[in-house]
Amino acid sequence: VSPTAPSVFPLTPCTCEDRGSLVTFGCLAKGYFPEPVTVTWSPNIGSSSVRTYPSVQQPSSSLYSLSSQATVPQWLAGKTYTCQVYH
Structure with missing residues (x-):
């Protein structure tokens, strides 16, 4: 497989689900080779609030x-968040 x-x-x-005062969103990085990514x-959310599978x-x-x-x-959900994927 060639690099993709x-x-x-x-x-x-x-x-x-009702998470009360929290909002969850995410991004999907698909179809890459080789690992890792x-x-x-951005802006920095903090590692305790991010889960990368x-x-x-x-x-x-x-x-x-x-x-x-x-x-x-x-109350922060109205901000613009950017998921950046480095490969």
Whole structure:
């Protein structure tokens, strides 16, 4: 497999559960090779509020995908957040 840059997609805020005063959103980095990628959030949210899941390799293509989610207080949810993926 030749080196392939990831495609990055936004994941909209979760409304499937009532988290009270918190809002969760994320991004998906899909279709990259080789590992690793590094995900950062801007402005800096803080590591305790970010969860980046381990990458998963698709057996059919050998390409990798991973997702990262951030949780912020609802009063900060109106700000613009950027998920940056470095490969």
